[in-house]
Amino acid sequence: MSRQIAVGIDLGGTNIVTALVADDGEIIAIVSRRTDAARGAECVVGEMADTVNSLISDNSIALEDVVGLGIGTPGPLRLSKGYIHRPANLPGWENVPICQWLQEKTQLPVQLENDANAAAYAEYWVGAGKGSCDLVTLTLGTGIGAGAIIDGEILRGHFENAAEFGHTIVELDGRPCTCGQRGCLEQYASPGNIAKYAIEQIRKGSESSLGPVLKANGAFDSQAIAEAAQAGDSLADTIWDEACRYIALACVNVQHALNPEILVLAGGMSKAGDFLLGRVRQHFISRTWKIFEDKPRIVLSNLGSNAGVVGAAGVAWKAHRSGAACLNAATAE
Ligand SMILES: [Zn+2]
CATH class of the missing domain: 3.30.420.40 (ATPase, nucleotide binding domain)
Structure with missing residues (x-):
């Protein structure tokens, strides 16, 4: 079997960082794009999914070797619903069902996490x-x-x-x-x-x-x-x-x-x-x-500025190991 990876996304008010991360926290590939939140959540989330899909194919990774996708975003969140609630630095993004949208566009199980929690998880996991x-x-x-x-x-x-x-x-x-x-x-x-x-x-x-x-x-x-x-x-x-x-x-x-x-x-x-x-x-x-x-x-x-994206992938690895596939999106309404 080829090497498995998880995808991490760190969605910030300024940049969106996406990375492929191995089970020991090693970053296999990473890209950063500017966040243009004013274009609307659906448009930005669509581009995030495109980035994930091309990062996977550009690195010749088979979809079955991707264990899941974790996304860290600013709070407050409705975690159990997989919603971004009303973050101060993403104006106009209210009750965005980001887990469901990303899952539909990437075919991956998606875990939503508060960005600061994801960074803390990275420090615990590999930092x-x-x-x-x-x-x-x-x-x-x-x-x-x-x-x-x-x-x-x-x-x-x-x-x-x-x-x-x-x-x-x-x-x-x-x-x-x-x-x-x-x-x-x-x-x-x-x-x-x-x-x-x-x-x-x-x-x-x-x-x-x-x-x-x-x-x-x-x-x-x-x-x-x-x-x-x-x-x-x-x-x-x-x-x-x-x-x-x-x-x-x-x-x-x-x-x-x-x-x-x-x-x-x-x-x-x-x-x-x-x-x-x-x-x-x-x-x-x-x-x-x-x-x-x-x-x-x-x-x-x-871990410096990569803590958020590594931690987001870490959350996906954690869910994969515990068998909690698509914890958030499964309960999205
Ligand atoms: Zn305050």
Whole structure:
């Protein structure tokens, strides 16, 4: 028998990444296309299916050697129905029966998963949490996604949207969030929001080496803040450290809620490496329980931007091994 593969799709607001992934997590082939969400869900999903079908045939893989297709998408989701519900970064996509559509167009069993859960599953399966049964991933990207693996299973909760730690409230009556709450973690610690905050401070007159960068480029990202902070910029250091304090606060709360063995920091902000990890660990230790010695290990993702697509394929592999063919689409109405 030739080598079996699963297909993973990571559907983001900017790009759609599709990959063929072996049973050990190795990426056999990968393509990335821009997401043009405004063209409508049916059109975009049709193109996603075309990409899957041509990736399989271009790599000379027989359909019977494809164990399934997993897709990670932004929440909120109706997982048991196989629906994308109403994601903030895919405007107009409401109750999209994506599992059913993809299954009809690819003839593959399809598993839908929250993109942050898929990334967490990748870390558990082949990434920084390999060998652990209990881990939580915080994906510090445009927003803050989170996923929890408990006893080797993705934690979903009764309403199927568990582990949304990016929307845990860290400031009573704090900054308004896109989700409608106030004071959510992602308003204080996501890369996009800390860059926005730094830009506001400079426009209000704060001194910073990022001032000329802002003038020249009109914007900068969290990586520029990390670099400026490391070079001794006081404003950048204050803003970076504050974000790390909020992330550490979230880690303490996650520790007490779920007691994971490992906490993985992933997403764009983790590119700062030890400058992120060191600060978060330092604030975590100073704020966590003093009455109990065992603590989660806080580590960086080692899968980078491929965690989502590898995890989506991992979810398809998991369903194949457990015999749960087409779990979502089978119950779609
Ligand atoms: Zn929120």
